[in-house]
Amino acid sequence: MAASRTRTASTCTPKTVRGTHVFKIAGYSLHSALGADASITSATFNIGGHDWFINVYPPGTSSSEEDAGHISAFLYRVATNKHKQQQQLVRASFDFRLVDQTTGQSTVLAKFLPSMISTLHGWGTRRLMNKTKLQASTYLQDDCLVIECDVTVISNEPHVEETAISPKFEVRVPPPNLSDNLGELLGEKKGVDVVFKVRDEVFTAHKIVLALRSPVFDAEFYGPASEERTCRQCITIQDVHPSAFRALLHFIYKGSIIAMEGFDADERMEIIKNLLAAADRYGIERLKLICGGILCKSLDAENVATMLVLAYQHHCGCLKDGCVKFIASSNRIQNVMASQGYEHLKQACPTILIDVLENVTKCMHSFLR
Incomplete structure (x- = not known):
């Protein structure tokens, strides 16, 4: 007779505390002109029961010529017991991000995996971002730079609990990518059925997509008086700037503001103004709110x-x-x-x-x- 067999299980879950510190650097050009190895320090902030601060080097460091061409950033943990600095190890992960001041969205530029962090030196990167690229980017606006440091402190005492065993079959479902598909549809021009001539530029699109996103396009293409307009092979638009119409189509298909790299701050604001006008003309209220929010910041x-x-x-x-x-x-x-x-x-x-x-x-x- 076969012996009975038991099967048990438990789950170990790390205890974590996560926080983000936002460090705004006003007068960036003045800090950058101080010379290599000149740094500025954030206020002290507490995450996971530990005090931290950020050191940023706008001119870069002098450790090498390549390092000097980049802005540097380091995270420091503050010692609470001067006699036990070497024993004060905390397991943590963190990343540095720069905030796009046109959209308010942040981008991770340096990510650090969980490590045992002491109070003896800083942890970070000498090459957060190339200074020349930074000057031409939307991260730097009105001589102001915003850095975010996201810190996750991991406890040395994880949570362990018994768990029931049950047969499971999980199907991993990828995240929705409808906006990507629609963006490809616009870019590859598959099945386009309407052409717009906006001043000297020509744009193609899909009537049904435009109608779903805009009540004005819906009335033009599928309303009671749409027959005459539908028969036209090309629709001429004179009162919308081409750059704004391009951004309008991008938002209709992808639901986001088009990237504006290569434009200076004044040019970006002019595009947003024109985009606000186009959003109002075509009744796209969410886009109006986004444009209004961006303009309020300027x-x-x-x-x-x-x-x-x-x-x-x-x-x-x-x-x-x-x-x-x-x-x-x-x-x-x-x-x-x-x-x-x-x-x-x-x-x-x-x-x-x-x-x-x-x-x-x-x-x-x-x-x-």
Whole structure:
């Protein structure tokens, strides 16, 4: 007779604490001009019961010519017991990221696997990013750089528990890639059935995709009066900039803002303004909100009046509210009134100006409560 057999199981799960510190470096060019090995230090922050800080070297380090051409970043752990520095080992992983100041999204540039981290020296990279590429990127805007350090501290005492054994059959399902497929459809021009001539540039697309994403395209292609428009082989559009129309198609097919590498800050803002106008014309509200949010981040005393006109013209409530709050906060109204944009607003759009001043007054009263 065969002996009975038991089967047991347990699961060991690491205990982790994760946190992110955002280090904003204003006046980046001044820090970068200090010379090799000059560093700046973040505030101390606590993650997983341990204190940390970041050292950034905008000019790079002098360890080699290649290192000097890159911005460097290191993570340090603060010693809490000076007599036991060598024994103070903490297991942790971390990464450094740069924030794209046009979209607000961060990108991991250096990732470090779990290691035993002491307090004797810093952990990081001498080559976070090439300084020349950084100057031309969207990470550096208005002489400001934002670095994120994401730290995960791993406990030395993992959680262990008994687990039941049950037959399992798992099918690994890949993540959805519809936006990638639609992007390929646009790029490869498969099955295109509509052509647009936007000033001197020609674009092709698919009517059904445009109609699904835009109520205006839906009415043009499938509405009651669509027959005449549908028969045309080429649709001419004069009041949209080609770069904005290209970005509009990218958003319709992929649901994201098109990459704007190779453009300086002013050119990117001009594209976003034109894209806001195109989003309003074709009734794509989510894109209007994204454009409005990006433009709000670029507000200053010189351009806020111009942005207000843009917000009213294209019914962008988030941009209008952002402009009003900007003017009302920190007593900026005097600087705004001295700008050329305000003078133009006063002469060309007096009704808008009256409405804005009423909203600014209400906003200032709410700040004082």
